[in-house]
Amino acid sequence: MKSLVILGSTGSIGTQALEVCRRDGYKVNGLAAGSNIELLEKQAREFSVKAVAVFQEEKAKELKIKLKDTDIKVLSGVDGVCEIASLPGDIALNAIVGIAGLRPTLSAIESGKDIALANKETLVTGGEIVNAKAKEKGVKILPVDSEHSAIFQSLQGSPEKSLSKILLTASGGPFFGKTRKELENVTVKEALNHPNWSMGAKITIDSATLMNKGLEVIEAVHLFGLPADKIEVLVHRQSIVHSGVEFSDGAVIAQLGTPDMRLPIQYALTYPQRSDYAFEHLSLADIGTLTFQKPDTDTFRCLPLCIEAITDGGLKPTVVNGANEQAVKLFLEGKIKFLQIAELVEKALHSVNNKKEFTLEDIFEADKKARQCVLSSL
Numbered sequence: 001m002k003s004l005v006i007l008g009s010t011g012s013i014g015t016q017a018l019e020v021c022r023r024d025g026y027k028v029n030g031l032a033a034g035s036n037i038e039l040l041e042k043q044a045r046e047f048s049v050k051a052v053a054v055f056q057e058e059k060a061k062e063l064k065i066k067l068k069d070t071d072i073k074v075l076s077g078v079d080g081v082c083e084i085a086s087l088p089g090d091i092a093l094n095a096i097v098g099i100a101g102l103r104p105t106l107s108a109i110e111s112g113k114d115i116a117l118a119n120k121e122t123l124v125t126g127g128e129i130v131n132a133k134a135k136e137k138g139v140k141i142l143p144v145d146s147e148h149s150a151i152f153q154s155l156q157g158s159p160e161k162s163l164s165k166i167l168l169t170a171s172g173g174p175f176f177g178k179t180r181k182e183l184e185n186v187t188v189k190e191a192l193n194h195p196n197w198s199m200g201a202k203i204t205i206d207s208a209t210l211m212n213k214g215l216e217v218i219e220a221v222h223l224f225g226l227p228a229d230k231i232e233v234l235v236h237r238q239s240i241v242h243s244g245v246e247f248s249d250g251a252v253i254a255q256l257g258t259p260d261m262r263l264p265i266q267y268a269l270t271y272p273q274r275s276d277y278a279f280e281h282l283s284l285a286d287i288g289t290l291t292f293q294k295p296d297t298d299t300f301r302c303l304p305l306c307i308e309a310i311t312d313g314g315l316k317p318t319v320v321n322g323a324n325e326q327a328v329k330l331f332l333e334g335k336i337k338f339l340q341i342a343e344l345v346e347k348a349l350h351s352v353n354n355k356k357e358f359t360l361e362d363i364f365e366a367d368k369k370a371r372q373c374v375l376s377s378l
């Protein structure tokens with residue numbers, strides 16, 4: 001049985017990953033989270049882990065006291081999270097939200113573990129560096145994002161270089177079909193009300209703006225090596241066709257299933273094998289109709305802005321990502337309106353300087369500048 005470490009274990013993906021581990025008996029060696037120490041303590045005790053890390057130093061101190069009757073080591077800060085990523089094990093499942101996941105992904109690769117990657121911001125910002133490091137260390141990047149898992153599954157057994165196009169599906173989010181006028185005054189509560197998926201707050205807002213789909217186009221470029229103009233985004237309201245591929249002979253293969261992240265999580269852990277799936281199975285007869293249409297890129301500007309960023313390349317994807325992280329935070333705090341998210345992302349994209357050759361430090365610098373650009377625009 002494989003052993004793992006789980007980063008971001010208290011979040012939506014992290015808790016579902018632990019559900020899969022609990023059911024299938026994976027050994028969990030380490031856990032890391034941002035600040036929710038109550039849940040982290042429970043998880044650490046249940047899975048008898050060797051060590052845990054809490055990003056927030058003060059919270060780590062509190063957790064140390066709570067766990068003092070155990071042998072569990074408590075680490076803190078980004079270094080602590082990276083240490084968890086480097087613990088012995090077969091796979092590091094990264095379910096941290098945001099660019100905060102990038103360094104831990106690199107630490108996990110450095111330690112030779114395969115990566116089950118939910119943290120798409122890792123590839124959006126550090127795709128080139130992460131891919132090069134993974135190649136050097138001979139580790140696999142196994143996608144957990146449902147669309148990328150679907151593409152990965154659709155590609156199994158296909159000859160090299162036969163992929164000609166990716167069909168990336170999008171639910172359209174809670175505001176599908178709305179006009180810009182109708183979006184002017186939408187509330188945080190409305191934006192958090194996703195029709196098909198229950199997820200963390202940041203990705204739920206990203207789904208409402210279609211930023212999530214833009215980040216996923218960039219993620220797909222790095223995972224599958226096709227340029228953005230060979231990735232077709234399709235709004236598919238039912239979230240049953242999780243994405244697909246077109247081969248050079250025109251054949252299209254897609255992966256279908258209920259909208260449940262436990263399947264892509266499970267597949268990343270069992271790959272290249274498949275194991276039994278204990279959750280709800282798909283009944284196409286019950287669903288009846290599957291629909292597909294083009295996204296409204298005039299209303300949902302974040303999607304074309306991400307495509308512009310990956311087409312320009314260099315640090316631009318980091319800039320749109322950083323600006324978006326900052327803008328979403330402000331929106332959730334009630335400090336900006338919904339449509340301002342895209343405006344601020346656009347402003348940063350067109351004002352932060354680009355570099356075609358860059359280091360990890362350049363990425364963090366570009367992220368910082370993008371956030372400053374957003375904050376100085378208020």
Ligand code: NAD
Pocket residue numbers: 007008009010011012013014032033034035036055081094095096097098100118119120121144145146197198199200201202203261
């Ligand atoms: P979430 O907000 O529910 O959970 C985030 C986790 O990261 C929490 O455990 C939090 O404590 C931890 N965290 C935050 N900052 C941290 C830091 N600096 N250091 C260490 N840990 C930190 O988010 P989520 O919905 O589970 O999403 C996680 C990632 O997976 C995101 O990148 C998201 O885009 C991706 N993803 C999520 C879903 C989904 O269904 N939720 C689907 C596809 C992809």
Ligand code: MG
Pocket residue numbers: 145146147148216
């Ligand atoms: Mg997705």
